[in-house]
Amino acid sequence: MKKYIFLLSVILAFIGCEKEMMDYEGKDGIYFCVQEVPPSQYGNPEIWAHIDTTLLPFSLLLVNDTTVRLKVRVMGPVTGYDRYFTLAVIDSLTTATVGEDYSPLEKQYVISAGERDGYVEFIGFRQEKMLDSTYYVTLQLMENEYFSLPMDIWRPLELKDYTRENQNVIRHVVGLTDEVFEPKAWTTNYFGPYSKKKMKLLCEMFGLQMADFDNVTEMDMERQRVYAQGLDKYLKEMDAKGETVYEDRVDKDGNPVKMAVGPLV
Incomplete structure (x- = not known):
């Protein structure tokens, strides 16, 4: 009997340690949580593949301007008050022109009270020059009084999601193009x-x-x-x-x- 009591104590201690290890400690953090919607549009969004580049293909959208929502997620608990995060454009990794190819960024974006996600609404504009080339904007999250940047890479989780390779979650790239791309539903x-x-x-x-x-x-x-x-x-x-x-x-x-x-x- 003593043997079984000892084994039960070990198991309970292990479970307690595992739970403790899964808790997030430290200053709350943020990261880009942009995911690729599968062609079927079905399934659990939480296991869709993470991506660090979003393409705005105007040749498919057939509009002169479009908005894409880039999700930013909190690492840590939700709060009962609004929190803010900010972005910067990395000029050395950007070929698009602000005010001409895309709308200027907001000074700050909100994570609303009781929420763990916030969104950056990026507005791109169709230009004639995009018929032959793709123009890029590289966005980077910034630390502030509310959030740190504790994670810079999302690594594929075996059997957990469909991410194919390591993805940068501190930076996100938006590509604007009017080049011709074969659509998904083309047999x-x-x-x-x-x-x-x-x-x-x-x-x-x-x-x-x-x-x-x-x-x-x-x-x-x-x-x-x-x-x-x-x-x-x-x-x-x-x-x-x-x-x-x-x-x-x-x-x-x-x-x-x-x-x-x-x-x-």
Whole structure:
């Protein structure tokens, strides 16, 4: 019996130590807690992958200005009063121009009473120069009277989240671009090789926006197939009339490339 009492005491002591080790001590801290929403948009947001770069692709958004909310999280307990945090732009790691490519930062941002998260609303502006290049803004959290910066790296937690590599959580980079990027809901077997011209044609034909092709829930495989069939019919009709539709590029021999859909249509 004494043996079992001793073992129980050891287990209870271990549990007590483990609980004590998990408590956060010291001055409250903050870090960027920006996560990547999976294409399905399902699942527990707490285990979505952490990212240290957010891209604003105006070619998909089809707007001249847009706002992205960057989450900042507290390390430590919530409080019954508002607390504030501040940011700085790292000029040496920034190529975008304040007031032209993005809106100036606020002097301070709030973590409201009873909350553990606050948000930085970053406003980016579409510019013609972004058609050919991506412009970056590097933001960095700053220590103040309320918060320290006790953690600078988020390391992937095996079987706990989907983060693929170490992420900087003191800094966050925002990229602004109007370059063409293939959206998530683009199946090559249906639509064929991606091109901005083909995307615009699909949008004009079916009253869509480029952003619709970045939502795999709405733009499922069946809907993609139907749109691809409609595009295929149109291309064949134009070809029969002698008005063949070509891509805005040529092949290796210098010949114009005929627009086509994928092999499963």
